[in-house]
Amino acid sequence: MNNILKILAVLSLPLLLNACGGGGGGGGGVAGEAVGGGAIPTCSENASYVDAEYNYMGNAGTYTGNNLYGLGSVCASAAYGRGATGDGQLIAVLDSGISVGSGSTTDLNQINSNIATFLTGSDVVNGDNVPQDDDRGQAGSVCRATNVTCGHGSHVAGLIANEHNNSAFGGHGIAYDATLHIIKVLDSSGSGTAANIATGMDLARGVSSMDIVNISIGGADVIGDDCNNASSCEAYLGGTLYTAMEALGTANIIQVYAAGNAASSSPSVLSGAAIYDDDFKETTVITVSIDSNGTLASYSNKCGVAKAICLAAPGNLYSFLSSNAQSQYAVNSYAQKMEGTSMAAPLVSGGLALVKEEFSSLTNAQVVDRLLATALDTGEYSKSTIYGHGLMNLAGATAAIASLQTIGGSNLLDDENTSYYDLADNTFSSSAAFSNALSSSLKGQTMEVYDSFDRANFDVAVDSFFTSGSYTSQNTIENHMLRLEPKTTKKVKNKNLYGSFTVETDGNYIESSMFQSAGDFLALGFNQSTNSFENAVDPLSNFFNDSNFGNNYLVNPYFNTGSGQDYFMSFNTNSSFGFDTFTNANGDDLGLAFNLNPLSSSNEGMKNAGDLQIVFGANYEQNKFLNSTSSGAFATGDLSNTNFTGLKYKKNLGDDFTFVGSGFAGYTYIDKAAGSYIDSSTPLLTSSFTLGLAKANFIKEDQRIGFFINQPQRVEDGSLNLRVPTSSDRDRTVTYSNLNVDLEPDARQINFDIVFNKIITESSNLSANLTHVQNGDHSNSSNSQNFFSLFYKKTF
Amino acid sequence: MSFNKLSIFISFFLFSCTSHLIHAKEIKPEALNCSISRAISETNFPETLTVKDKRFKKKLKEIGLDKTEVNYNLFVSIGLRGVKGFKLDFDKMIKDKKKIKIYFIETKPPQGIFGAAVPVYPFCLLKVKNLDQVEVFIN
Numbered sequence: 052m053n054n055i056l057k058i059l060a061v062l063s064l065p066l067l068l069n070a071c072g073g074g075g076g077g078g079g080g081v082a083g084e085a086v087g088g089g090a091i092p093t094c095s096e097n098a099s100y101v102d103a104e105y106n107y108m109g110n111a112g113t114y115t116g117n118n119l120y121g122l123g124s125v126c127a128s129a130a131y132g133r134g135a136t137g138d139g140q141l142i143a144v145l146d147s148g149i150s151v152g153s154g155s156t157t158d159l160n161q162i163n164s165n166i167a168t169f170l171t172g173s174d175v176v177n178g179d180n181v182p183q184d185d186d187r188g189q190a191g192s193v194c195r196a197t198n199v200t201c202g203h204g205s206h207v208a209g210l211i212a213n214e215h216n217n218s219a220f221g222g223h224g225i226a227y228d229a230t231l232h233i234i235k236v237l238d239s240s241g242s243g244t245a246a247n248i249a250t251g252m253d254l255a256r257g258v259s260s261m262d263i264v265n266i267s268i269g270g271a272d273v274i275g276d277d278c279n280n281a282s283s284c285e286a287y288l289g290g291t292l293y294t295a296m297e298a299l300g301t302a303n304i305i306q307v308y309a310a311g312n313a314a315s316s317s318p319s320v321l322s323g324a325a326i327y328d329d330d331f332k333e334t335t336v337i338t339v340s341i342d343s344n345g346t347l348a349s350y351s352n353k354c355g356v357a358k359a360i361c362l363a364a365p366g367n368l369y370s371f372l373s374s375n376a377q378s379q380y381a382v383n384s385y386a387q388k389m390e391g392t393s394m395a396a397p398l399v400s401g402g403l404a405l406v407k408e409e410f411s412s413l414t415n416a417q418v419v420d421r422l423l424a425t426a427l428d429t430g431e432y433s434k435s436t437i438y439g440h441g442l443m444n445l446a447g448a449t450a451a452i453a454s455l456q457t458i459g460g461s462n463l464l465d466d467e468n469t470s471y472y473d474l475a476d477n478t479f480s481s482s483a484a485f486s487n488a489l490s491s492s493l494k495g496q497t498m499e500v501y502d503s504f505d506r507a508n509f510d511v512a513v514d515s516f517f518t519s520g521s522y523t524s525q526n527t528i529e530n531h532m533l534r535l536e537p538k539t540t541k542k543v544k545n546k547n548l549y550g551s552f553t554v555e556t557d558g559n560y561i562e563s564s565m566f567q568s569a570g571d572f573l574a575l576g577f578n579q580s581t582n583s584f585e586n587a588v589d590p591l592s593n594f595f596n597d598s599n600f601g602n603n604y605l606v607n608p609y610f611n612t613g614s615g616q617d618y619f620m621s622f623n624t625n626s627s628f629g630f631d632t633f634t635n636a637n638g639d640d641l642g643l644a645f646n647l648n649p650l651s652s653s654n655e656g657m658k659n660a661g662d663l664q665i666v667f668g669a670n671y672e673q674n675k676f677l678n679s680t681s682s683g684a685f686a687t688g689d690l691s692n693t694n695f696t697g698l699k700y701k702k703n704l705g706d707d708f709t710f711v712g713s714g715f716a717g718y719t720y721i722d723k724a725a726g727s728y729i730d731s732s733t734p735l736l737t738s739s740f741t742l743g744l745a746k747a748n749f750i751k752e753d754q755r756i757g758f759f760i761n762q763p764q765r766v767e768d769g770s771l772n773l774r775v776p777t778s779s780d781r782d783r784t785v786t787y788s789n790l791n792v793d794l795e796p797d798a799r800q801i802n803f804d805i806v807f808n809k810i811i812t813e814s815s816n817l818s819a820n821l822t823h824v825q826n827g828d829h830s831n832s833s834n835s836q837n838f839f840s841l842f843y844k845k846t847f
Numbered sequence: 848m849s850f851n852k853l854s855i856f857i858s859f860f861l862f863s864c865t866s867h868l869i870h871a872k873e874i875k876p877e878a879l880n881c882s883i884s885r886a887i888s889e890t891n892f893p894e895t896l897t898v899k900d901k902r903f904k905k906k907l908k909e910i911g912l913d914k915t916e917v918n919y920n921l922f923v924s925i926g927l928r929g930v931k932g933f934k935l936d937f938d939k940m941i942k943d944k945k946k947i948k949i950y951f952i953e954t955k956p957p958q959g960i961f962g963a964a965v966p967v968y969p970f971c972l973l974k975v976k977n978l979d980q981v982e983v984f985i986n
Contacts, residue, residue, distance in 0.1 A: 147963060186963070203931075203963040241931035241963040248961060269930045269964040271955040289959055309964035313929030321961060350927045350966035391965035 089431030091345035094126035094444040101128045121368050124345070125398060127225055129446035130405040137226025140404035142211055143255035143264045144397070145248060146204030148174065148182035148235035170254055174235045175247045182235035203241055206389050207267050208233060209370035210397040211404075224370075225401030226408075232258055236268070243268065245288060249295035256295075256302050262407055262415065264304055265400040266321070267393035269311040274323030275356040284324040296324065300331020303415045307400040309392035310339045310352040310361065316436070317355025326357040333360075333416040336403070336423070339438065340366025340395040347437050351392055354439035360419075361439030362426045364402070366395035399443055406448045410507040412464060412779035417505045422448050424504070452504035455511075457684040458776055460726025464506040464783040470726065474500060477683030479517045484677055484737055485766040485794040486519035487830040492792040493517060498728075498775035499785070508779045513790065516685060520678070522763050522800060523827035526836050535806075535818040535842035607631075608739050608764045609670050609695040609717055610642050633670065640675075644668030644695075666697035666715070676721045677737065677764070687729055688722030693737075707747045714740035715764075721771070728775050735769035735794060738762070753810040761802040765829050766794045796829030815845040871943035878917045878974035879937055883967050884910040895983045896922040910970065917974060923983055924970035925953050932956025935969035938986070947977055951985045 101123070122128070174182040184205045212231050213224035236251035237243040248268065255264045278284035285293040299306050308322030317323060318337050325335035340351040341363050347353065354361035367390035399422070407418045423440040425447030426432070432441035457477050459470035481489050493514040500511050610633045633642035647665040669692060675681065676691035695717030702710045719735040745757035773790040780786070807819040820840045827833035896903045898920035906922055907913040925935050938950040951971060956962055975981060 203965060237931075237961075237963055241965075242956060243961050245959045245961065267964045268961045270958070270961045271928070271930060271933065272958075287958070311929040311964055312927065312966035314927065315929070319929065319964075322964075350929070352929065389965060391963075393964040396964070 084434040084436050086347045086434075086437060087431070089433065090429070092427045092430045092432060092442075093124070094427060094442075094446045095129065096123060096126055097128040097132035097446070099128075100131040121365050121398070122225060124341070124365055125225075125402060125443045126446035127402070127405070130402075130409065130449045133409055133449050135405040135409040135449060136215075137212065137224075137229030137401060137404040137408060140226060140229045140408050141232060141258060141260055141262045142226070142229050142400055142404055143232040143234055143251075143258065143261060144204060144208050144211070145234050145236045145251040145255065145264060145266050145268065146184075146207050147186035147202070147237040147239075147241055148184035148204045149208045149231075149233045150184045150202055150205040170232055170234065170258065172254060173233060175250045175254070176235050176238045176243070182233045184235070185239040186237065186241050187239050201241065203267070203389070203393065204233070204235065204237065206370040207265065207393060207397045210368055210394060211265065211401045213370060225398050226404040229401065229404045232261070245292040249292040252292075252295035252299055256299055256304060261302075261304050263307060263400050263403055264299060265307050265397050267309040267391075267396045268321065269309055269319035269392075270321050271313070272320040273311075273313070273315045273317050273352075274320050274326065275317045277320050278324070279327070279356075281324075281328040284320060284327055287320055288324060292321075293324070297328065297330045300325070300328075300334050303334055305400075305403055305415050305419055306331065306335045307396050307403065308335065308337050309396040310337050310354065310357075312340075312350040312391050312393075313352060314350055315352045315355070318352050318357050318361065323355075323357040326360055334419055335360050336399055336419055337361040337439070338366075338392055338395040338399045339363045340390070340392045341438075341442065342367055345442075346431060348390065348392075350390070351395075353437045355436055358435045358439040360423070362399065362423055363432065363438040363442045364395040364398040366390055366392055366398075368394045368398070370394075402443050402445050402448065405445060409449050411781065412499075412501065412506055412508040412783065412785075414781055414783070417507075421452070421505055421507065425450075425452060451502045451509060452507075454503050455500045455509055456503050457500050457728075458785060459684055460728070460774075462785050462787075464501065464779065464785060471501070471503065472683035474511075474516075477516045477685055479681040479685040480679060481517060481520050482677040482679045482764070483520040483522045483828050484764040485679075485735070485769075485796060485829075486521065487796040487798075487828050488766065488794045489517065489771075489792055490514060490519050491797065493790070496775075496790055498777055499779060500776075501779075506779075506783070513773070513775060516683075519828075521828050523824060523833065523836060526822075526824060526827070526838065528838060528840070531820065531822060531838040532840045532842060535820050535840055536844070607644060607666060607695075607697060608715055608737075609668070609693050610644065631668075639673035640671065642668065642670035662701050664699040666699065667695065669694045674724075676719050677735065677766075681729070684726070684728045686724040686727050688724045688727075691720065691722040693717045693719040707749075709745045709747075711743040711745070712741065714738070716767075719769075728773050729771060730774035730789070731772045733769045736767045737764050738767050739764040749807070751809075755808045757804070757806040759802075759804040759806070761804070763800055763802070765796060765799060769794050798826035798829050798831035798833075800827055800829045800833075801825045812845075814847065815843070817844075818842045871941045871948075874940050874942045874947070876921075876937070876940060876949075876973040876975045878919060879971065880912070880915075880917070880919070880973075881935055881937055881969070881971040882910070882912075883934060883969050892926045893985065894922070894924045894926065897978050897981075899978070907972070910968070912972060917972075919972040919974050920978055921949075921973040921975055921981065922970060923949075923951060923973070923985070924968060925951075925985055927966045927968055928955070929966065930956065930964050931962030931967055932960060933967055933969050935971055935985070937971055937973070940975070942980075945980065946982050947975065947980045948982045948984060949973070949975070951983070953985060 169180055169182060171180050172178070173180060184202050186201045186203045208231055209224060211224045212227055212229045215223040215227040232255060234251040234254050236247045248266075252264065255261050272287070274284070278287040296306065306325070308318070310322055311319035318339075322337045325332045337354065337357050337360055339354055339361060340348040342348040343365075347363070348366055351366065367388070369388045403418055403422055406422055407413065407415070410418070410421070413421065422443065425444050426441035427444045427447075428441030432438045455474050456471035457474065458464070459472060461469035463469055496513040497510040498513050499508045501508055610631065628648065629646045631642075631644045631646065634640060644666050645668055649663055649665065671690045671692050673689050674687055676687055677693070681687055695715060697713065697715035699713040700711070704710055716736065716738045719737065721729065721732040721735070723729065723731065739762055741759060741761040743757055743759035745755065747755050749756040771792045771794060773792060774787045775790060776785045777788040778786045803823040803825070805821045809817045811817055818841070820838070822836075822838040824836035827836055896906055903922060904913060907919070923935070932955065934954045936952045936954060938952045941948045941950070953969070
């Protein structure tokens with residue numbers, strides 16, 4: 052008997068508990084963080100792209116209040132500022148269809164003509180081709196009771212692609228130029244079967260280049276509770292639907308889900324199943340909803356166990372595609388407010404479309420990753436079990452996440468052998484001989500660089516890497532004055548095993564004579580003028596060997612590397628033949644020039660200069676050409692070469708007049724570096740010349756005057772072909788475009804100089820110099836420069 | 848308490864419940880409107896309001912039924928639900944000597960059926976007599 056009573060008691064216990072109430076809700080099994088209490092971070096808007104229409108996507112209270120809640124809180128204007136509007140992006144909306152109007156109502160007119168694309172069979176529910184939104188809510192709903200269309204699908208579609216500049220409404224969708232494919236999978240009560248949703252997914256997958264599928268649909272369940280791994284979720288959702296979800300993932304199509312609105316601690320099973328399945332996890336985004344106060348909406352499910360693929364977006368929004376909106380919610384005859392994670396999801400779908408449009412190089416998985424990685428995740432949004440990655444932030448998603456880099460010539464963004472350079476490591480400092488032409492050619496040209504985070508492509512101006520060399524930049528009154536300062540000459544005699552030699556400082560130059568006999572000499576020098584010809588031009592030569600003002604008038608320009616540490620060796624075997632060699636401090640640049648003096652005159656005191664000197668030679672420049680240095684993706688090869696020739700002539704015309712002239716020309720062959728954007732070039736023909744006439748005893752004895760005309764080195768002919776990356780595709784390949792750059796400047800710089808010198812006494816000296824520079828830096832847009840200097844020196 | 852005594856107590860409890868039902872009778876509300884609304888604030892929890900509650904009129908206004916000709920005096924809701932497909936139905940109203948017990952049934956979408964992911968707010972409005980005796984049960 053006792054045993055029977057015991058059994059009865061045990062069996063009665065559940066009845067007892069049931070009769071007396073009990074139970075309790077589930078909730079995803081995630082320890083809760085509390086909503087609220089954290090600071091609400093905001094992203095940076097781009098005010099110039101916040102137009103009147105922009106203000107009208109949704110708010111929690113009134114139509115015009117709290118304007119920035121919708122688009123503003125996700126900083127959509129930043130994406131618009133970069134030119135992203137959703138153009139060319141395909142988004143399938145699996146929902147209750149779209150209002151295509153009937154009778155006098157023509158909602159289709161409210162839809163940008165290119166956004167509503169209806170596929171064959173796109174009304175999965177009714178088996179036809181017109182996915183009319185007949186969503187009236189379920190039986191008993193207010194919508195149905197008042198016999199008006201609730202239009203869930205229309206609302207969702209409108210939030211993505213409500214047209215811009217719509218006169219009736221004034222608002223626009225977040226990706227207002229996107230192309231929507233409307234697929235009706237929910238019936239007139241707003242419900243849909245797993246089979247119909249699966250069919251809709253398959254339809255979307257069948258559209259070529261489909262990018263995103265928006266699924267603002269859920270079930271009465273919670274991921275983590277009702278299933279907690281891939282197989283159990285597949286069993287829960289059914290094989291047909293689950294297979295369709297996997298197939299979208301396999302096709303790399305992004306799935307955007309609404310998390311659900313049961314205030315659960317994790318999303319619904321339909322939206323959250325991806326968290327357990329790598330087949331579509333990385334192309335799935337779950338959206339929870341924030342309210343106008345910035346915190347999780349009271350109804351919204353939290354990200355919970357699916358936080359790795361989850362983020363937040365506003366979910367209390369106006370849209371205007373539902374023509375017969377409920378009167379109680381309608382602002383005007385078109386606008387309607389709805390709230391729910393259903394509304395947050397299309398904002399994310401549109402946001403993804405903007406990111407995808409902006410970065411053609413990203414795969415869909417990378418687009419998702421970028422949106423998640425850039426979400427605002429500080430303050431309140433740092434609570435990952437609520438907001439996942441945080442609040443969608445299109446300002447961050449469309450900007451560089453890590454450092455931008457150039458690609459080193461490869462076509463493959465992800466190849467292990469592909470090299471990249473930080474932007475600062477890509478330089479090109481051009482010679483003034485062609486800088487004007489180069490900058491003109493590159494103006495307005497863009498190329499791609501890549502974010503080291505994910506190789507997202509950004510356009511930058513090609514000329515942002517280029518620095519223009521300038522002759523005229525050195526033309527200051529201070530430097531002009533310095534030209535007239537008399538140079539001092541110092542001599543230091545030394546001896547060694549081979550005899551005595553003299554180190555002589557003449558002005559700014561050192562002339563070292565190791566061996567010197569009657570007419571022959573071997574000279575070593577540091578920053579020495581290339582040979583003795585220039586110094587022999589009496590009386591004004593020192594003025595024009597001065598590099599402070601613009602350029603050296605008489606110096607061989609191909610030996611003037613401008614490095615500041617140049618070493619020369621000049622060797623003249625006799626008065627009719629010699630050669631000069633040149634190297635810089637690092638030994639990177641080399642030069643050799645032969646000097647023929649067929650009309651030599653070896654008068655003592657003239658330093659063996661000939662009246663006529665013919666120069667020919669070659670130089671080799673490492674990683675530069677014509678003194679144009681470059682690096683990174685614009686690097687040149689080890690040995691660019693210039694073959695040059697020149698002519699120098701000095702003629703004494705009577706006792707007082709001296710005529711000087713020099714001219715140089717060269718062909719430069721640019722050595723291409725591996726992977727460089729400087730892909731090829733024609734030989735660059737360059738020229739320079741100086742003509743001068745000096746007169747001693749000008750008007751009075753001990754007065755000298757000189758008149759000089761000079762053209763600094765200029766490219767006469769030649770071009771570069773720049774091969775720069777200009778586009779990239781989702782298969783992670785880069786396409787390069789050729790920029791043919793004509794390097795011949797549009798004008799010719801001519802310097803006119805008048806130099807006057809008067810010896811007043813043995814200890815005092817007066818000099819004057821008037822200079823006129825025309826078409827500075829070989830540019831016809833340069834203003835003329837004029838300089839006048841007086842210099843008086845008296846020694847005591 | 849010995850196990851025998853416990854068994855007797857449980858048996859008595861069950862008997863008393865059954866006895867209670869036997870003496871009750873089923874009645875009908877004077878008016879009934881079970882419906883579903885959206886966009887209702889602060890509705891995350893089940894709620895029963897009578898016309899005597901200050902929030903009663905506000906609630907009717909929120910769900911758009913404040914201007915009906917029927918003078919409802921009882922509002923019952925299960926709170927927000929996450930998708931379309933949920934509903935609240937009136938089951939029965941039982942009157943005994945002391946109480947009027949009103950039973951409701953919440954229906955949720957079956958597994959394999961999905962709905963638009965908007966928060967729905969199933970509710971019932973009733974007009975009943977003897978409001979002070981009413982007890983609400985939702986299954």
